[in-house]
Amino acid sequence: MDTIAPTPLTDDLRTRFAALLPAGRALTEAEAIAPYLREQRDLYEGRSRLVLRPSSVDEVSAILKLANETRTPVVPQGGNTGLVGGQVPRSEQEIVLSLSLMNRIRDVDPIGRTMTVDAGVVLQRVQEAADEANLFFPLSLGSEGSCQIGGNLSSNAGGTGVLAYGNSRDLCLGLEAVLPGGAIFHGLRRLKKDNRGYDIRDLLIGAEGTLGVITGAVLKLFPKPAAREVAYVGLETPEHAIQLLRRAEAIAGSQLTAFELMPRIGIEFTVRHTQGARDPLASPHAWYVLLEISSARSEDDARSVLEHTLEGAFEAGEVQDAAIAQSLSDARMFWRMREEMSWAQKPEGGSIKHDVSVPVALVPEFLRRADEAVLEAIPDARIVSFGHLGDGNIHYNISQPVGADTQVFLGRWHEINRLVHAIVADLNGSFAAEHGIGQLKRIELAETKPPMEMDLMRGIKTVFDPYGIMNPGKLL
Structure with a gap:
């Protein structure tokens, strides 16, 4: 939904924007701008002649007010870890608005179990600050050392804790944001119950910067678990993994805090390309589950809960082998094997990636049907399907055949996407589970989402951003 032709970002206009910030916070040299234009998959080549780095909500307000007056497109950017190109400027007329200097933890309320933060606070710092207060913030991602809370909320990030704690939207009580005209939405409320009409917070979360700029958030904290036990389990089929999931949910209830599915080939890639990684089990298995049980008691x-779960699973023939972490070091290694699985595919060559979700019970059917379709199209493809089985979100990634031409393989990206996403649609699933839409899936969203829903989304966009300056060419 590009509603305007970009205003030329003249030298005079760049000077006007730069004057809104203290010296050194407006980047105009190509070398200084370059890191803000690169994204980790190298799918998009960003273009911009100006990066602005505000440190307060008032500075963001001044920037958006001028941008609205001059019809200058603005691309909000957090830690630049997005996987669908939502943070990448597409034109030299677009300004990158980096939130990285807005990195204060404003308040921690241990009684109400909340934390109020700037949007540019790195996720790992939020986790550490919660821990310092003897509390727990459960959002956990592979990029948590560099991704920022504003970006997490803008994309409604998921991660490994969704099974027990929900997505980013579920972990946010209140928001502060700047709207395109410069008006500040003062929504930093700590209330768990607030039913006063439409929830503007929930519109801004997941909007990928197309409605405004998130500048602050009230995050929901939880009691710190007294203990966590982690097991690595080898099993034969995804159906057995579903049976184990049902068993674990029945025995552990809310104590089940992670349930991750991984294929053998993913283990091999990770051991091959991750320093210090090792296969947790003595012999290979077709599939693996990383299972975590948390306790508030001891x-x-x-x-006891973990052992009871595994004993029953062994007796029922659901699992073939299992290793329980005997130390914190073991537990970290188990988790590292899962977290490095995405990065371990890169040295294997080109990878066509999917971030999909289907109803949990249908994950085995999805995997079977998708494998059949992909291998018919590319017989020697190496399929690395892994992810959050507990909430039905699978990262269905396809590494190129050994010795294949990488560019020729990647040239089939959209063809393979269509094959996989057709199966997802047939199972009433989603082709955008936790990474968002960005540029990558924008056209497909318009082609597949019901027209009425697209019209409603466009109407909301027009109300918030009538001149279309906010992150143009993304989502809509």
Whole structure:
């Protein structure tokens, strides 16, 4: 939904924007701008002649007010870890608005179990600050050392804790944001119940910067678990993994805090390309599950629940082998094997990636049908399908055949996407589970989402951003 022709970003206009910030916070040299134009998959080549780095909500307000007056497109950017190109400027007329200097933790309320933060606070710092207050913030991603809370909320990030705690939207009580005309939305409320009409917070979360710029958030904290027990389980089929999931949910209930599915080939890639990684089990298995049990009471309680779950699974023939972490070092290694699986595919050559979700019970059917379709199209493809089985979100990634031409393989990206996404649609799933739409899936969204829903989204966009300056060419 590009509603305007970009205003030429003249030298005079760049000077006007730069004057809104203290010296050194407006980047105009190509070398200084370059890091803001690169994204980790190298799918998009960003273009911009100006990066602005505000440190306060008032500075963001001044920038958006001028941008609205001059019809200058603005691309909000957090930690630049997005995987669908939502943070990448497409034109030299677009300004990058970096939130990285807005990195204060404003308040921690241990009684109400909330934390109020700037949008540019790195996720790992939020986790650490919660821990310092003897509390717990459960959002956890592979990029948590560099991604920022504003970006997490703008994309409604998921991660490994969704099974027990929900997506980013579920972890946010209130928001502060600047709208395209410069008006500030003062929504930093700590209320768990507030039913006063439409929820503007929930519109801004997941909007990928197309409605405004998130500048602050009230995050929901939880009691810190007294203990966590982690097991690596080898099993034969995804159907067995579903049976184990049902068993774990029945025994552990809310104590089940992670349930991750991984294929053998993913383990091999990770061991091959990750320093210090090792296969947790003595012999290979077709599939693996990383299972985590948390307890508010004690280590003995968490271990008892985990052992009871695994004993029943062995007796029922659901699992073939299992290793329980015997130390914190073991637990970290188990988790590292899962977290490095995405990056371990890169040295294997080109990878066609999918971030899909289907109803949990239908994950095995999706995997079977998708494998059949992909291998018919590319017989020697190496399929690395892994992810959050507990909430039905699978990262269905396809590494190129050994020795294949990478560019020729990647040239089939959209063809393979159509094959996989058709199966997802047939199972009433989603082709955008937790990474968002950005540029990558924008056209497909318009082609597949019901017209009435697209019209409603466009109407909301027009109300918030009538001149279309906010992150143009993304989402809509």
